[in-house]
Amino acid sequence: MSPEPGGAQLPAHIANLLHRQNRAADGTAADSAGISWQGRDLSGEGNPLHTFDGDDGLATPQIAEARWRLRAGESTEAELVNALAGQRLFAPVIATGEGDAEHGDKEAAISLVTLTAKDGRATMPFFTSVEALTHWHPEARPVAAEAERVMLAALAEGAELAVLDPGADFTFVIRRPAVEALAQGKEWTPSYQDAELAAALEPIPAQCPGVTGLQLGPGAGILSETAEGIRVAGGGSGPELSIGVVVEPETDQVGARLALAAVQAALEDVELLRERADSVQLKLIRPQGS
Numbered sequence: 001m002s003p004e005p006g007g008a009q010l011p012a013h014i015a016n017l018l019h020r021q022n023r024a025a026d027g028t029a030a031d032s033a034g035i036s037w038q039g040r041d042l043s044g045e046g047n048p049l050h051t052f053d054g055d056d057g058l059a060t061p062q063i064a065e066a067r068w069r070l071r072a073g074e075s076t077e078a079e080l081v082n083a084l085a086g087q088r089l090f091a092p093v094i095a096t097g098e099g100d101a102e103h104g105d106k107e108a109a110i111s112l113v114t115l116t117a118k119d120g121r122a123t124m125p126f127f128t129s130v131e132a133l134t135h136w137h138p139e140a141r142p143v144a145a146e147a148e149r150v151m152l153a154a155l156a157e158g159a160e161l162a163v164l165d166p167g168a169d170f171t172f173v174i175r176r177p178a179v180e181a182l183a184q185g186k187e188w189t190p191s192y193q194d195a196e197l198a199a200a201l202e203p204i205p206a207q208c209p210g211v212t213g214l215q216l217g218p219g220a221g222i223l224s225e226t227a228e229g230i231r232v233a234g235g236g237s238g239p240e241l242s243i244g245v246v247v248e249p250e251t252d253q254v255g256a257r258l259a260l261a262a263v264q265a266a267l268e269d270v271e272l273l274r275e276r277a278d279s280v281q282l283k284l285i286r287p288q289g290s
Helices: 061-072 078-081 130-136 146-157 176-183 195-201 253-267 273-278
Strands: 086-094 108-113 122-125 143-144 161-164 172-174 211-218 241-247 282-283
Touching: 061 078, 061 108, 061 273, 078 176, 086 122, 086 130, 086 146, 108 273, 130 143, 143 146, 146 161, 146 253, 161 176, 172 176, 195 273, 211 253, 241 253, 253 282
Parallel strands: 122 161, 241 282
Antiparallel strands: 086 108, 086 143, 161 172, 211 241
16 A cells, blocks of 8 residues: 555655645644644644544544554454544645645645555545654644544545554554445444355355355455564455355366356355455365365
């Protein structure tokens, strides 16, 4: 994904828009008026958090705890995603005109930042704190909103992924079904734990010669990694869902390929799969001893 986790550079077409550096007198990161974010009082007049007057700009306790528990292996990615509901987040915006929008120049414009993932999908970054946002890119301005509004904005921008705290020690990707669930104020259930989806897929083996069953589980792509190299069971960009195709004993290589192709074709007709799973990987499973 551009920028890569751990980096702080934006894609060239966005970086070119940032033609001037916003710094306070001491050289630290500042907003477009030259006021340093570090140690800034975020309450009262001039508050960049708008409806969150008095907010300290730090990650909320609920998000911080959920993120720590996931990193420690004490919870799941679904728990972190659902912990975002109703929480204040920050979306980054940048100036796209030569005027000063912050001081009422109507010729100036600001826009949300969107990125492109490695697989070409549009991605929207968002942040748990002002510090994380300005570390990622000092010229981006924070706009505070509840998670539901942030996810609605991501969908409005055509983003299929949302990425939490890019450039930080732990970057967490929220895949499309989770983005949509948060935007609608619904609890997210991962596709690999979705009983309704499993039921919708039950008829498929009977439609595919040589296939005796399907086994659903988390895809390898849900894994993520911290800057220190710690593997985390969640927050990856996908594949999200692994579907194991169990074939009849003694199935040869040709039969196995045909079985996989038949299952793949059948899956394309399952609308619920398109809704509930961001990305799918198929794998062949042979019965033990075959």
